[in-house]
Amino acid sequence: MTAPYPATDKEPLRRLTSHELRFRRLQVVSITPVTHRLTRVTVGGAELDGFTSLAPDDHVKVLFPPPGADEPSFPEVVAGHVSWPPGRSRPLARDYTPTRFDAKARELDIEIVLHEGGHATAWLRKQARPGAILGVAGPRGSHAFTRVPSSLLMAGDETVLPAIARWLRELPAGTDVHAFIEVNDSRDEVPLPTRANLKVRWLHRGRAEVGTTTLLADAVRSAALPQFEYAFVAGEAGAVKHLRLYLLNELRLPSDAFSARGYWKRGTDDHQEPHDD
Ligand SMILES: Cc1cc2nc3c(=O)[nH]c(=O)nc-3n(C[C@H](O)[C@H](O)[C@H](O)COP(=O)(O)OP(=O)(O)OC[C@H]3O[C@@H](n4cnc5c(N)ncnc54)[C@H](O)[C@@H]3O)c2cc1C
Numbered sequence: 001m002t003a004p005y006p007a008t009d010k011e012p013l014r015r016l017t018s019h020e021l022r023f024r025r026l027q028v029v030s031i032t033p034v035t036h037r038l039t040r041v042t043v044g045g046a047e048l049d050g051f052t053s054l055a056p057d058d059h060v061k062v063l064f065p066p067p068g069a070d071e072p073s074f075p076e077v078v079a080g081h082v083s084w085p086p087g088r089s090r091p092l093a094r095d096y097t098p099t100r101f102d103a104k105a106r107e108l109d110i111e112i113v114l115h116e117g118g119h120a121t122a123w124l125r126k127q128a129r130p131g132a133i134l135g136v137a138g139p140r141g142s143h144a145f146t147r148v149p150s151s152l153l154m155a156g157d158e159t160v161l162p163a164i165a166r167w168l169r170e171l172p173a174g175t176d177v178h179a180f181i182e183v184n185d186s187r188d189e190v191p192l193p194t195r196a197n198l199k200v201r202w203l204h205r206g207r208a209e210v211g212t213t214t215l216l217a218d219a220v221r222s223a224a225l226p227q228f229e230y231a232f233v234a235g236e237a238g239a240v241k242h243l244r245l246y247l248l249n250e251l252r253l254p255s256d257a258f259s260a261r262g263y264w265k266r267g268t269d270d271h272q273e274p275h276d277d
Contacts, residue, residue, distance in 0.1 A: 054142035063135025071133035211266035217242035237262025
């Protein structure tokens with residue numbers, strides 16, 4: 001087990017930069033299977049001009065068309081204020097990590113985990129095709145690093161894999177990273193290209209239902225990790241709670257030395273936790 005952390009008065013590692021809120025009407029460029037349960041959707045269009053995502057755990061709100069419709073409805077945004085005119089129904093919207101943005105090609109990638117009962121999964125199975133229209137709102141803000149930490153802990157399930165993979169692609173050489181990733185089995189594992197010194201542990205839940213295990217917290221707790229400067233943990237809300245308690249109560253990490261966020265909650269549609277971006 002890792003020893004508790006001493007208190008420090010160092011400058012916070014991350015600072016919030018806010019971005020202009022825009023709802024972008026974009027076309028699906030391509031749909032690419034990453035694994036049998038993870039699909040990359042590339043969207044593009046001139047409305048991506050000005051898109052900004054400064055941190056790998058940023059998120060965008062993806063607006064999906066309702067069944068049978070060609071595109072989602074969009075709100076009006078005046079001076080940063082979002083309003084839905086009477087009679088215009090709000091579309092189904094879900095949070096995704098912007099994994100790659102190419103300003104020149106005007107393309108943005110998101111990666112969607114397929115699961116039973118998922119509205120985004122239903123869209124992928126029934127409506128997704130090149131040329132289909134999606135809305136993308138945000139990111140509203142990015143918690144960018146004020147300096148790159150020398151060592152990081154990352155832990156999450158497959159919904160966090162797109163963010164973890166982006167962190168790893170962006171971190172410079174010399175950064176030490178211990179990553180713990182919970183998935184069903186080896187078919188969910190993906191290559192994680194990085195210049196960082198990466199030690200990754202894939203945790204297989206096997207036949208256990210997703211969102212019912214304590215695999216992540218158990219593995220992090222028993223790993224005897226060297227002290228790390230920053231921790232990024234996310235995933236199913238219950239699993240994240242175990243990790244958050246470990247970081248706070250046992251390691252006594254200061255709250256600005258980690259981010260712990262439930263990305264989804266078993267049994268709840270469109271789970272939302274308070275956040276400041
Ligand atoms: C900051 C942030 C970044 C995120 N990035 C990504 C990302 O890059 N890729 C990604 O796939 N997800 C990501 N998520 C999680 C995603 O927003 C949720 O999983 C969302 O609920 C998916 O919507 P849905 O339409 O599939 O399911 P919903 O309609 O929201 O839920 C339907 C049912 O499915 C369950 N459910 C939801 N997600 C899962 C799951 N992954 N596995 C099994 N059951 C589930 C719910 O508990 C509910 O019972 C992110 C969330 C946040 C907050």
